[in-house]
Amino acid sequence: MLKEITIGQFFPGRSLLHKLDPRTxxxxxxxYIVALFLVRNFxxxxxxxxxxxxxxxxxxxxxxxxxKSIRALxxxxxxxxxxxxxxxxxxxxLWRPFPGKEFAVxxxxxxxxxxxxxxxxxLVVMSSLLTYTTSPTMLTDAIERLLSPLKVFHVKVHSLAxxxxxxxxxxxxxxxxxxxxxxxxxxxxAKLDAGKLSERLKSMVSIFxxxxxxxxxxxxxxxxAMECRCYTDGAxxxxxxxxxxxxxxxxWLFVHVAVVFAALFxxxxxxxxxxxxxxxx
Amino acid sequence: xxxxRIDKISYRxxxxxxxxxxxxxxVSFEIGEGELIGVIGHTGSGKSTLMQMLNALxxxxxxxxxxxxxxxxxDKTSVYRARFQVGLCFQYPEYQLFGETCAEDIAFGPRNMGxxxxxxxxxxxxxxxxVRLDRALLQRSPFDLSGGQKRRCxxxxxxxMQPEILILDEPTAGLxxxxxxxxxxxxxxxxxxxxxxxxxxxxxxxxxxxxxxRILVMDHGTLALDGTPAEVFSQxxxxxxxxxxxxxxxxxxxxxxxxxxxxxxxFAPEETADALCALLRAEEKQTVC
Amino acid sequence: xxxxxILRFDHVSYIYxxxxxxxxxxxxxxxxxxxxxxxxAVLGHNGSGKSTVARLANGLYLPTEGKVFAADMDTADPACEIDVRKTxxxxxxxxxxxxxxxxxxxxxxxxxxxxxxxQKEIRRRVDAALDAVGMTEYAGHETHRLSGGQKQRVxxxxxxxxRPRCLVLDEPTAMLxxxxRAxxxxxxxxxxxxxxxxxxLITHFxxxxxxxxxxxxxxxxxRAALETPDRIFSEPGRLxxxxxxxxxxxxxxxxxxxxxxxxxxxxxxEEQLLAYLFKRLPER
Numbered sequence: 001m002l003k004e005i006t007i008g009q010f011f012p013g014r015s016l017l018h019k020l021d022p023r024t025x026x027x028x029x030x031x032y033i034v035a036l037f038l039v040r041n042f043x044x045x046x047x048x049x050x051x052x053x054x055x056x057x058x059x060x061x062x063x064x065x066x067x068k069s070i071r072a073l074x075x076x077x078x079x080x081x082x083x084x085x086x087x088x089x090x091x092x093x094l095w096r097p098f099p100g101k102e103f104a105v106x107x108x109x110x111x112x113x114x115x116x117x118x119x120x121x122x123l124v125v126m127s128s129l130l131t132y133t134t135s136p137t138m139l140t141d142a143i144e145r146l147l148s149p150l151k152v153f154h155v156k157v158h159s160l161a162x163x164x165x166x167x168x169x170x171x172x173x174x175x176x177x178x179x180x181x182x183x184x185x186x187x188x189x190a191k192l193d194a195g196k197l198s199e200r201l202k203s204m205v206s207i208f209x210x211x212x213x214x215x216x217x218x219x220x221x222x223x224x225a226m227e228c229r230c231y232t233d234g235a236x237x238x239x240x241x242x243x244x245x246x247x248x249x250x251x252w253l254f255v256h257v258a259v260v261f262a263a264l265f266x267x268x269x270x271x272x273x274x275x276x277x278x279x280x281x
Numbered sequence: 282x283x284x285x286r287i288d289k290i291s292y293r294x295x296x297x298x299x300x301x302x303x304x305x306x307x308v309s310f311e312i313g314e315g316e317l318i319g320v321i322g323h324t325g326s327g328k329s330t331l332m333q334m335l336n337a338l339x340x341x342x343x344x345x346x347x348x349x350x351x352x353x354x355x356d357k358t359s360v361y362r363a364r365f366q367v368g369l370c371f372q373y374p375e376y377q378l379f380g381e382t383c384a385e386d387i388a389f390g391p392r393n394m395g396x397x398x399x400x401x402x403x404x405x406x407x408x409x410x411x412v413r414l415d416r417a418l419l420q421r422s423p424f425d426l427s428g429g430q431k432r433r434c435x436x437x438x439x440x441x442m443q444p445e446i447l448i449l450d451e452p453t454a455g456l457x458x459x460x461x462x463x464x465x466x467x468x469x470x471x472x473x474x475x476x477x478x479x480x481x482x483x484x485x486x487x488x489x490x491x492x493x494x495r496i497l498v499m500d501h502g503t504l505a506l507d508g509t510p511a512e513v514f515s516q517x518x519x520x521x522x523x524x525x526x527x528x529x530x531x532x533x534x535x536x537x538x539x540x541x542x543x544x545x546x547x548f549a550p551e552e553t554a555d556a557l558c559a560l561l562r563a564e565e566k567q568t569v570c
Numbered sequence: 571x572x573x574x575x576i577l578r579f580d581h582v583s584y585i586y587x588x589x590x591x592x593x594x595x596x597x598x599x600x601x602x603x604x605x606x607x608x609x610x611a612v613l614g615h616n617g618s619g620k621s622t623v624a625r626l627a628n629g630l631y632l633p634t635e636g637k638v639f640a641a642d643m644d645t646a647d648p649a650c651e652i653d654v655r656k657t658x659x660x661x662x663x664x665x666x667x668x669x670x671x672x673x674x675x676x677x678x679x680x681x682x683x684x685x686x687x688x689q690k691e692i693r694r695r696v697d698a699a700l701d702a703v704g705m706t707e708y709a710g711h712e713t714h715r716l717s718g719g720q721k722q723r724v725x726x727x728x729x730x731x732x733r734p735r736c737l738v739l740d741e742p743t744a745m746l747x748x749x750x751r752a753x754x755x756x757x758x759x760x761x762x763x764x765x766x767x768x769x770x771l772i773t774h775f776x777x778x779x780x781x782x783x784x785x786x787x788x789x790x791x792x793r794a795a796l797e798t799p800d801r802i803f804s805e806p807g808r809l810x811x812x813x814x815x816x817x818x819x820x821x822x823x824x825x826x827x828x829x830x831x832x833x834x835x836x837x838x839x840e841e842q843l844l845a846y847l848f849k850r851l852p853e854r
Contacts, residue, residue, distance in 0.1 A: 010672065010673075010712065012673070012710045012711065012712070135672060135673045135676060136671070136672040136673075137671045137672060137673060137676040165670065165671060165672075166670065168672055169669065169670060169671060169672045169713070169714075172712075172714040173666055173714055176714075177376075180371065180377075181376070181377050183333065183338050183371070184369075184371040184374065184377040185377065185389075186338055186364065187336055187338060187364055187368070187369040187370075187371070187439075188364075188389055188390040188393060188438060188439065188442065189361065189364050189365060189389075189390055189393030189394060189442070190389075190393060191393065194357070199393075205379060206377075206379045206389060207379075209379035210376060210377050210378065210379050213376075213378075213379075213424065214376055217667075218666070218667045221662065221664060221667035221668070222667050222668070222670070224625075224630060224662070225662060225667060225668035225670075225725075226670060226680075227630065227655075228628060228630065228655060228659065228660045228729070229655075229670075229680055229681040229684060229728060229729070229732065230652055230655050230656065230681060230684040230685055230732065231680070231684045232684070236686045237683045237684055237686060238682075238683055238686045238687055238688065238689060238692060239679075239683055239689065239692075240675065240676060240679035240682075240683060240689065240692045240693065240696060241676070242689050323747060323748070323749055324717060324718070324747040324749065324750075325717075427616075427617070428616060429616065454745070455744050455745060456616075457615045457616045457774040457813065457814075458615070458774065458776075458813065458814055458815045459615055459616075459813045460616065484747050484748050485748075487818060524749060525748075528818070529818040529819055529822065529840060530818070530822065533822070533843070533844065533847065536844060536848075537847065537851060540848070540851065540852075540853045540854060541853060541854030542851060542854065550818070550821045550822045550824075550825045551825055553822055553825070554822060554825035554826050554828075554829055554831075555829070557822075557826060557831070557847065558826070558829045558830075558831060560851060561831060561850055561851065564850065564851055
């Protein structure tokens with residue numbers, strides 16, 4: 001069950017998105033997310049969401065996989081939608097579920113719910129695309145490069161990036177291990193999903209202690225293995241994969257900026273009814 | 282009536298992901314009380330999944346597992362009961378130790394069974410004695426023990442539940458020859474003393490041949506072979522298809538059979554040597570005549 | 571005899587000092603050497619000090635007494651640290667805990683990257699190392715989805731990419747299934763024969779030692795024997811005293827000899843025994 005989470009995974013491939021400089025992808029994803037929160041109308045949001053959809057098509061990641069990462073957030077999505085429906089009581093009434101009661105579902109509420117859900121989905125899809133198409137090492141390398149100006153302030157940028165690389169590398173290993181430990185303790189009658197709170201806490205202890213012990217053991221062994229491979233913190237390291245800002249990056253940058261600009265422009269310069277309703281948020 | 286009946290169970294991992302695999306396909310067999318069964322098959326053949334079916338950790342997508350005639354997934358109570366009746370000791374169980382003391386750790390299972398405290402204590406001590414874990418160590422942290430002691434402490438945690446069916450997933454993995462022999466005699470002793478059914482998974486054909494009375498061979502999620510060691514290891518071709526090879530002794534004897542000699546089945550080196558001596562003597566006589 | 575020594579232990583002792591009262595002498599006055607291109611197996615029961623040997627070989631541990639030389643460099647000399655590690659590569663038991671990166675080729679590149687080699691050279695070495703362990707087709711795969719044997723071969727490639735002249739492996743197959751074990755053993759033999767890399771294989775699987783040039787037998791941190799495998803396996807009593815046992819084929823040879831069958835002393839491996847039996851028992 002735990003093994004089926006697809007958020008944050010990398011799917012090796014040869015698509016255009018895979019070939020982009022990870023720095024380009026990282027910065028543009030960041031820009032996209034910021035813009036997503038600034039967009040105020042449906043036209044802009046559709047444009048942005050459509051662009052994320054285009055990204056999925058270009059990346060050739062199976063739609064099923066993308067759907068899985070959205071599905072993981074289904075509770076947040078439903079919660080948001082319900083909250084919006086409850087919150088908006090102004091505007092044209094669409095439906096009064098409880099006759100005689102004040103509460104009503106209004107068009108405003110529906111618009112806001114749809115708007116917010118679409119925004120979350122676009123956010124998840126775009127940020128998933130980043131990790132789907134960029135290997136963890138490339139991603140942390142890109143972060144290291146982008147943050148390198150901070151070295152002036154004696155921030156250990158390289159160490160931070162190395163920690164991230166190792167964390168990303170070990171997440172799947174530890175998830176797998178967690179799965180095994182949970183099953184092993186369940187086999188000894190651990191009650192993880194039922195029973196009294198004290199029993200459940202005891203069972204949690206039986207899972208997290210072995211997990212931590214194992215994580216520390218792995219860390220110690222990994223440190224030794226890295227030493228054997230001549231790793232010294234802060235020394236000059238070369239790279240197998242050199243990041244190059246190519247024409248492809250320039251093209252993608254241009255398209256991306258154009259989409260974001262168009263979406264934001266229509267949000268801040270309302271141009272009549274063509275651009276639809278602007279939800280009150 | 283069989284103690285356990287596995288009826289046409291199938292199971293898939295990772296539904297809908299690109300990594301979906303069929304772990305079990307239409308597996309059926311029965312387990313009689315007091316049997317000593319070895320399960321072999323290469324990695325990914327579904328043996329570990331099968332073991333987790335037997336104590337209701339996993340629920341088959343289709344098919345049923347019956348324990349003493351009742352479906353183990355009938356309700357929550359029957360699932361919990363199955364966990365205690367069928368004790369499953371995972372691979373490298375020492376990595377699941379967590380107790381402040383060894384005694385605490387061993388007592389985890391019996392406490393979850395809701396046994397009275399005196400009984401828990403008695404069982405803990407009995408299990409520790411059984412795996413030859415020094416009583417003095419019971420009050421120490423399990424993390425202070427040596428590798429072999431940790432393994433035995435973890436096994437004691439399963440034995441203390443006094444399961445009717447004991448399942449061990451690769452109990453000898455990573456042990457040196459002395460540790461391996463100790464673990465094997467422990468498995469034998471548990472069965473002899475309690476009359477329990479014992480099922481163990483192993484990668485070693487030699488151990489499977491030497492220890493078990495019945496062998497199940499798993500291949501690609503199906504039960505490929507089921508029989509006595511002699512029956513199973515005489516099927517060299519089928520085993521090879523499953524990515525396995527008979528133990529060395531069996532290979533020597535079947536190579537001689539292929540050369541037209543009347544060689545019996547044997548697995549222990551002594552028996553094999555006896556058989557070879559007989560063949561060599563017969564051959565010498567013939568050449569003298 | 572004229573081949574140069576690549577690794578030499580000279581009266582080495584090593585004491586773990588977690589608590590002063592319970593100081594344990596893990597390695598006790600151990601001397602041996604490994605020649606260029608040699609395959610040495612180190613056998614011993616758990617706690618015989620064989621794993622400490624691996625960590626002493628490339629200066630992870632420094633001897634309490636005595637000296638360890640890697641290609642004539644003293645491992646205790648801080649100036650030689652990097653060169654020692656480049657010369658003697660060490661691979662450990664659990665492949666999961668040696669893999670740093672999420673993608674196979676990125677992991678293999680980790681060592682060369684640390685050596686600050688130019689990008690083209692890294693590429694060459696990564697490709698060659700993956701080829702040497704037969705993992706070329708997995709270059710772009712995620713490391714955590716590989717099987718145990720594949721992971722261990724990636725870990726070996728990660729060391730090979732630093733071009734060591736000696737490879738020390740601490741029970742590299744202990745956590746693997748038979749197929750993974752066989753693949754790793756095949757890889758080690760080909761690295762030794764084809765690339766001339768000296769291999770020190772620390773193991774408790776007797777059959778893995780059968781193909782070695784020499785076997786170092788350890789007991790309680792000391793050297794119990796250092797001989798060719800046929801001599802080691804023709805003395806079952808000595809192995810038992812070290813908490814070990816004969817490999818299956820040698821055990822059968824031993825049983826036959828005890829029954830008066832005159833199996834030649836140099837026969838101890840599967841194929842040798844089969845050949846001998848086939849000679850005595852012609853096809854009918």
